Amino acid sequence: MKIALIGVGNLGLSIAKGLVDQTNFDVEQLVLTKRNVSNLDGWKKHPHVLVTPSNIDAVRASDIIILCVQPSQINTILNEIKDELDEKRHLLISTITGRKIQDIADVIGKKVAIIRSMPNTAISVRESMTCLSTNANGKAKIGLAEEIFNAMGETMVIDENKMQAATVVCASGIAFWMRLIRATTQGAIQLGFDAPDAKEMATQACLGAATLLLESGNHPEEEIDRVTTPMGCTISGLNEMEHEGMSSALIKGLMKSYEKISQIMIEK
Numbered sequence: 076m077k078i079a080l081i082g083v084g085n086l087g088l089s090i091a092k093g094l095v096d097q098t099n100f101d102v103e104q105l106v107l108t109k110r111n112v113s114n115l116d117g118w119k120k121h122p123h124v125l126v127t128p129s130n131i132d133a134v135r136a137s138d139i140i141i142l143c144v145q146p147s148q149i150n151t152i153l154n155e156i157k158d159e160l161d162e163k164r165h166l167l168i169s170t171i172t173g174r175k176i177q178d179i180a181d182v183i184g185k186k187v188a189i190i191r192s193m194p195n196t197a198i199s200v201r202e203s204m205t206c207l208s209t210n211a212n213g214k215a216k217i218g219l220a221e222e223i224f225n226a227m228g229e230t231m232v233i234d235e236n237k238m239q240a241a242t243v244v245c246a247s248g249i250a251f252w253m254r255l256i257r258a259t260t261q262g263a264i265q266l267g268f269d270a271p272d273a274k275e276m277a278t279q280a281c282l283g284a285a286t287l288l289l290e291s292g293n294h295p296e297e298e299i300d301r302v303t304t305p306m307g308c309t310i311s312g313l314n315e316m317e318h319e320g321m322s323s324a325l326i327k328g329l330m331k332s333y334e335k336i337s338q339i340m341i342e343k
């Protein structure tokens with residue numbers, strides 16, 4: 076595959092790392108673009124990686140173009156590359172929050188296959204939960220998008236009208252989990268562990284909980300029932316957390332993030 080990543084910032088770099096480390100398919104060429112490429116020098120040592128400030132050169136050299144710029148930057152990029160896009164050759168994959176497939180199609184004015192994706196930065200370690208949507212023009216290439224993102228985690232094809240919700244749960248979601256891990260780390264330090272040990276304990280406990288749910292297929296509450304010994308310490312702690320609004324705070328946070336995406340959608 077010949078892939079271009081347009082705008083390699085936080086997410087683009089994570090995808091680049093995931094792509095060069097995955098072993099499911101060959102990346103014949105990976106082109107990375109950014110306005111100022113000076114801090115991408117390390118990537119030049121990778122075989123098959125090309126670094127350039129030219130989005131047009133990247134499109135010319137690639138079949139699959141992954142757009143990773145901020146929502147406010149996307150129209151500038153689309154106007155810059157649209158004349159180079161070929162309806163038969165190119166697959167355009169957007170990671171842009173709050174920008175619909177139709178918004179992109181309207182700017183480029185061609186029937187290029189467009190797929191909207193929502194990965195998270197754990198794509199760098201091939202553990203992303205990536206949601207994908209497409210419209211009629213992209214249908215034939217959804218399998219290709221699944222192949223790409225399945226090599227770097229799990230994928231789910233969803234209706235585009237659920238993409239905002241998926242952004243909050245899966246992409247913002249890993250930040251929410253990390254904040255919970257940090258809070259657990261702080262608690263463990265207060266209980267006497269040094270910071271590195273506290274972080275390792277909190278992180279592995281989190282990984283264990285997630286793996287248990289994924290592998291068993293059980294509902295979280297079923298597994299919680301196995302941990303909460305009657306009159307024990309776990310239920311005392313859990314109930315105290317609920318009195319302080321833990322579940323409510325998380326749900327309210329998800330709703331607030333969702334509302335913010337609606338605002339980003341208006342600010343085109």
Ligand SMILES: NC(=O)C1=CN([C@@H]2O[C@H](COP(=O)(O)OP(=O)(O)OC[C@H]3O[C@@H](n4cnc5c(N)ncnc54)[C@H](O)[C@@H]3O)[C@@H](O)[C@H]2O)C=CC1
Nearest residue numbers: 082083084085086087109110143144145146170171172246
């Ligand atoms: N950061 C994350 O965890 C996730 C981000 N997203 C979406 O991905 C997109 C990028 O987000 P981030 O990586 O966080 O932003 P970022 O600001 O870190 O990266 C954007 C990059 O685009 C580059 N850029 C700007 N104008 C350019 C141009 N004309 N040509 C080439 N490169 C240009 C910037 O230099 C920067 O490196 C956003 O639309 C965001 O909503 C989606 C899922 C997760």
Ligand SMILES: O=C(O)[C@@H]1CCC=N1
Nearest residue numbers: 172242243246247248
């Ligand atoms: O915070 C943001 O707007 C982007 C989208 C999801 C993760 N980062």
